[in-house]
Amino acid sequence: MTELTHIDTDGNAVMVDIMKKNESERIAIAAGSIFMKSTTLELINKRAVKKGDVLSIAQIAGIMGSKRTPDLIPLCHPINLTSVNLILTPNINESSIRIEATCKVVGKTGVEMEALTAVTVTALTIYDMCKAADREMRISDIRLTYKAGGKSGEYREIE
Amino acid sequence: MTELTHIDTDGNAVMVDIMKKNESERIAIAAGSIFMKSTTLELINKRAVKKGDVLSIAQIAGIMGSKRTPDLIPLCHPINLTSVNLILTPNINESSIRIEATCKVVGKTGVEMEALTAVTVTALTIYDMCKAADREMRISDIRLTYKAGGKSGEYREIE
């Protein structure tokens, strides 16, 4: 049976020892959405034709948040991310904004947590900027959608 | 029509000026869930009888993450949180863990973002610790459930 790698047999937290692992090119993609009132999405879209809009601020926050992953997640290894890319796509039908983050590294461990952190910080920043207009926003469906590199091989979300 | 308070009329980002606002006791409660395979939840529950289990580590991460909110969310004001409290409740029927964070402050601005950040960092930490066993976990339904204090008055999520 699969075991939790971050807890040892005595129940202690463990930052998994990756010293002997090979460096390889690794990529992870995570996604999620923030759902809101249609009037809130309209407000965001109205601003999106000007500089300094909600989405570009949230995108910057997500990139910066991704770099803070080892400060936030106790057992994450510090790594030198080689790329963080965020795509924010308003969806008028769902009254939501879809957030997708792609992270890359050449290293001994994967970048799933960096991609997931990028998505959540982006979503939280959208929430912050719109909360005076809409307190009922909801951040959902944050998950890993793709992963490659490392010995565990490729993973692709079953849609 | 309600406007976005964090963008000025020229489209610039704004850290809202709260200098003239009164200090008051403020509270915010946020909640969310992480959904997983039933076998993953079993692994977590098996460990929960020992020290150092997944949930207590995630709880600590959430409390610490809450304190980093102004570092992560660009337009959040730095504040002196007087309390962060996190309750993690496994739900076997849903195969999920529900996370609820309560933040308090005596200050000029609310603590919604601190509560929401606490929930998301807690969920991300659970993800990190279980990802070797389950890559399909999903973080969802993160939202504000209660808010009091400040001039905008009490807010309670309609369930």
Next chain:
Amino acid sequence: MTELTHIDTDGNAVMVDIMKKNESERIAIAAGSIFMKSTTLELINKRAVKKGDVLSIAQIAGIMGSKRTPDLIPLCHPINLTSVNLILTPNINESSIRIEATCKVVGKTGVEMEALTAVTVTALTIYDMCKAADREMRISDIRLTYKAGGKSGEYREIE
């Protein structure tokens, strides 16, 4: 003769003791400029009609940097900024962008360093984003332009 307040009579660094000082409303304005090739300024201006342009990213970085002042400047007191505002003004004649930061707090100490830090982080971010096109950019004339609140009274730069 005026003495350095941050060094004691034995030559030790001192975080000035402000416990007995009264809280008051304080404001500081700092300014500075980044000079560049005219073609670089054109590139920035071309992008400024789209979202995600150089200036709005630099503005966000400046606001976030301002909040990190006590982490960066050894003897600065941690404070709860109530406002950070940044205005970026391209100047085609000088081939420069002027950066002005206004910081406010209700506290026992001034916010000059927060305003100056906001200006410099904004300028550094512009440099970073344009450095592939122009390595000769120059950040200059960073100084305090206005200060009010506290017992030392109002200060206004002599132009």
Next chain:
Amino acid sequence: MTELTHIDTDGNAVMVDIMKKNESERIAIAAGSIFMKSTTLELINKRAVKKGDVLSIAQIAGIMGSKRTPDLIPLCHPINLTSVNLILTPNINESSIRIEATCKVVGKTGVEMEALTAVTVTALTIYDMCKAADREMRISDIRLTYKAGGKSGEYREIE
């Protein structure tokens, strides 16, 4: 025509993907000055014969600030600096202190921003420590003076 590498064709901020770049030895030197009243420079120089003087504190702040570059500059990659060196030279004729920072790394990207950040945090710290004696100090002429390593080759400031 040269394009801005940190903005994609849709106007989004981009942390440039460096995964495929080779690691090489890289060096960057940046410089700048802080100008002050002659009496302020005298105060600094008087202290410089004792331990704990303004310049050594500012130098430490600059080294530490350099390590925070990826936390401050949104699209900078986290890197493992192998060296930061700061030289502070009082100039009595100009009534200024010249600051020069040299940063080195073995990596996939250059260290210009780390050197520029070291210079600015050093200058800001001098400002902070002397501001009770002199509010009119001015930080100027911050620029890259030398760069080597990486595919773009050597750069040397034209004096």
Next chain:
Amino acid sequence: MTELTHIDTDGNAVMVDIMKKNESERIAIAAGSIFMKSTTLELINKRAVKKGDVLSIAQIAGIMGSKRTPDLIPLCHPINLTSVNLILTPNINESSIRIEATCKVVGKTGVEMEALTAVTVTALTIYDMCKAADREMRISDIRLTYKAGGKSGEYREIE
């Protein structure tokens, strides 16, 4: 019997709720020592007549470390320190350096942890700067020596 205030009756970590506590002037003093070879202490003392010596660098690190206390200690409240003061005293007889930190705040909670963190970061920095000359240094006797303010009253170490 006295109970642990940071663990609730279910065993969860708790950031103690201080919202209803009064603000008062609080002070804490902590002390500790780093013991080393006599030749190491001589090296430090030799440098102490020049600028940039080990002790002044360690002192700056201790002040900055004190400000990071809520980032490091999970259940510490963020506070606005009004003063941090560090005194480093070489003791030739013991071949040690004694470190004493005094922290002050006007707030709802004490500053013991800030003073203890200042002492330990100072000691660690001395260790770092001398470790090439002496690997056997030992950091010891870190404890609270004085505390005043707040409802628990004055505490003074029994010597």
Next chain:
Amino acid sequence: MTELTHIDTDGNAVMVDIMKKNESERIAIAAGSIFMKSTTLELINKRAVKKGDVLSIAQIAGIMGSKRTPDLIPLCHPINLTSVNLILTPNINESSIRIEATCKVVGKTGVEMEALTAVTVTALTIYDMCKAADREMRISDIRLTYKAGGKSGEYREIE
């Protein structure tokens, strides 16, 4: 005679230049103890059968603190730790808890400071959680116990 590597011949602080050093597998082990009243140790042990106990929270804090070493210690190089492991052992005879930290990296510089920082942050966190019950706790005997890798060879504490 051995010289201090972190101070140059002019007395300036130096982040030692490691660019030309080879990468190698490095390990460091540090240890220390926190001494307390026997009743305090009993309180900790009583909780240790439940989740969220003092020791597991302190262990997490130590792991996270270890990752912050280059933020805290001025002249430490940023590195990508591949492992941090903490063992906490209550000692009823001494009325203490012994803390041992093992850090590993593949890099150009050792991880002594990371191991020592892990031990001290762990000890400080125990202090914080128990301070309402015991103000007389004492953190002592923090030292390097083992080191391997790098050109200086293996070091083992003489017991």
